[in-house]
Amino acid sequence: MRRVARHPMIVVGGLILAAVIVASAAAPWLTRADPLRPSFAQRLRPPQGFGAVHPLGTDNLGRDILARVLHGGRLSLVLAATAVALAAGVGVAVGLSAGLIGGRLDDFVMRLADVQLAFPVIMLAIAIVAVIGTSAAALVGVLALSGWVLYARTVRAAVLTIRETDYVEAARTLGAGNLRLIGRHILPNTLAPILVLGSSQFATMVLLESGLSFLGLGLQPPQPSWGLMLAEGRDYLSNAWWLATVPGIAISLVVLGANLLGDGLRDVLDPRLRQ
């Protein structure tokens, strides 16, 4: 535990993430401006800096961007994190089973993945929305669906490599059951790519949410999710760059924190480095 607390990447990464999460959660206290109410006279004001009425400027409907990015953070952080967790959870479970049990299960599950991969996300989104309507749950479902295969295949590959190594063989001969093998030997060795992928996927999820919401398959305006802010800011890149850049920076911050945290955890948890 001490090593975790002392590793610089973990500390910095964790602090950044914590800062973003706290800022989003504390949005109503950090800014009085209304993220939802249009104000036509205030359209497209550029960022005015710290302490001004509109520190980060206003958007195409005159709404304060700082307020929108903070309030939007709650939505986007929760959505993207849930989606990544769901995709990773399902993907890792599937990958482990496929790699360990092998044979027919492996074949069946991987072919299922192949089938799904052939379908563009948009089509899956349309199909899902047609059945259960647009909602946050549908959105998370679509996002998770788009991401699980990456984990499944990566973990499966790692399991295939490790499955035949000496110490696993040894553990097996000593009578270790599958669960113990997973917990003790296999999972820690597959942790590294999972952490890397997961921390990379957060940004992908927000960007995917952006695309889907813009197409009417995700969140509906005027909700201030980062994804919707990006989508709406796209038309203003040449004359009001701050509309899309501010949520972009917010996303970058989260990605930075997640990357540092992920890489740091990987460093600390690497079983081979432990000796």
Added chain:
Amino acid sequence: MGAPRLSRRQFILGSGTALMAATARPRAARGQARRGQVIAGLSERMLTLDPANHYSISSTSVLRHVYDPLLDVTNDDKFVPALAESWKPINNTTWRFVLRRGVRFHDGTPFTADSVVFTLKRVRDNTKLIKSFVYQDIEDVRKDDDVTVTVTTKRPFGSLPAHLTMLGMLPPTTGANEDAFFTKPVGTGPFRFTSWTHGDHVELEANAGYWRASVPKVDKLTFRFIPELSTRAAALRAGEIHVIDRVWPDMVSTLKATPGIKVHDIPAVEAQRWHFQLAREAGKDPRVRKAVSLAIDRNTIIKELLLGYARPVVSPVPPGLIGHTNLGQKPYDPDRARTILKQAGHQNLTLDFVLMKDLYPKQLEIAQAVAAMLGDVGIKVNIRNLEIATAREQRTAGNYDLFFSGWAHMPHDPDWYFGQWFTRAGAEKMTRFNDPRVEQLIAEGRVPDPKVRQQKYEEIQKILWEDEPEIWPYYSVAIYAVSDKLRNFEARRDYYVLLHEVAIA
């Protein structure tokens, strides 16, 4: 030093020029020689080369360069001769067309009444063609002689000339093998077809033997399809193309600030219309409709969101079309709206406002503004920005309260608009509008006599203006951006990009 002598280079150049002048063809002496290539960036992909098989403004505009219709419509809304020199109604169900002589198709075959008969009968009889349903009212097309055609219709078809401005004439030989014909189509237009890369661009070259003198003025014409506005604008600003269409208001300042580019804007023959679902609780009640109309600040939308690139509506039919009249502007009165809602007992109304993704400029922004305005009078609005196909299904099913749409009058005639949206049959799977008075007037307005039509359409609009089955928030403005190198460009009200007369500097 001696007397100045011509350098060898100067001598050769000089002789060359003299030689060229001596052998110049008489055509060049007539006026400006044809030269250069113009490249246009359009927002919509062309999907077919068959003038009868699409209903897209952009495709009509592109195909107008390859095919000629019987008549054209000018930018000040007059119908002028193209392949037909004159036309007139003989009676309520008969039109007679007199054709232009001496016109040839690109492959040399002469244009005659046979072509007209073939083209019209084809579009009526082949019901797989997209335009077919429009021409079902045609009873017969008869060739009187090589330059005269008589068209009889089943019921009065006053808008036939307008529809014909969009139908290019085909050679009768098309029928032999249509698929082969449309891989390298042949028309009578100012440009010949060279090549088409699906979804990317189409290339045309000048038709030297065009029946109008000094048209076209350029050798080659390329239409590139670039749906993304920022990309279209970037290509123009970088000097890669010469003209773009469908510019949005917010892009105007960037374009104006770029040297070498001019922005043209002109009020379009398009009215935005947000239609109510008249079978649902909210739409059914005229008081609710009135309150919604009073609560929307149209002038703010025009001024602040569309940056002035829109015009206030004074009648559902835009200026320039038959039937346009002045019924005054709709007022903005949120207090009265609140009062009406209270009296009607609708305190906690929720409206579903459905949009079709990406169809109209700033539609999402405008919808959010409207939601805020309606919120101010106590109506909650759920914005549902859906992809187009799903949105249309919802409309058919009646699952909406307000639907964001527009109507660009193509052809330049309101008969279709009224017939589709304000007759019982037309509106039955849409707004569920049903008013026998209006239905009667629409039928009466189909006669060819323009005075009668104007009067009937005015009556219809008075009823609609009062009843408000739709909100008409503004007339659109068409914005184009053009390179300075392009001469004679005309910004059209109907969104067509016509390059017959343009020259390249």
Added chain:
Amino acid sequence: MRAYLLRRLWQSAVTLVGVSVLVFVILRVIPGDPAKMLLPEGAPQAAVEALNRHLGLREPLWIQYALFVRSVVRGDFGQSFQYRAPALRIVIERVPATIQLALTAMALTVLAGVPLGILAAVRQRTGWDYAGTVIAVLGQSLPNFWLGIMLVLLFGVTLRWLPTSGFGGWPSLVLPSVTLAAFPTALVARLTRSSLLEILGQEYIRTGRAKGLGEPRVVLRHALRNAMIPLLTVLGLQIGTLLGGAVITESIFAWPGMGKLVVDAIFFRDFPVVQTILILSATLFVVINLLVDLLYTILDPRIRYG
């Protein structure tokens, strides 16, 4: 191994059939009427119905599928609803542009991402590593369209060094492939770094060092080979994604690729084109994943399939 291969081939066939059925059914079940998309908004309901009948969409589902299979066997994937031309031809027209973009982006990804990852791993915890982190973060979080539009504005409009859009020649390939490669490069760099770090600590590498072999050779020969496995997995999936999922990049650069074609076709409900692309796409994924699985056994002889 031969038995495994045969088994995989058989499964591939089953997968393709499964995809075709699924595509077919999903398209006809989701809301959205192809005739309505073709006809203008003001078309009467009768015309819509007639067109649907002409397009063969009013037959029972299983008959439609049977007819479809019969024509596919003859190489006919139907007529595109949008273009009224053979769907297969429309799709194949997009292949050159798509492959050029995908291969270039993939090349950039590997040529930039792997060395960056190696550098970060070998110089762990130094300035190189942190710089690498910053680049990786930017690559992952910069939205595709933001990067694309900014590049166009800078290199196309302001500097006029490169074309702003369109497909033709090497210069027009630069900006779209850089835009498309940004995210995969970052991911590949991070994965390479992480995999290398794991291997670098392993016992036999230490032994190799002890034997006196120079450090670069140790790294390159043993470590990279084993780090390739997770990398290969990701690359395999990325190829597929690059081919079908480049829709935003293709839109920004007016690049006539398959990503935009399939998305447009889905929105337009152009069933034949969607079906064609998805079946081809499934074939591609099946082949790629099979190749990747086979490559695993070459890279790491311990891997066996049961």
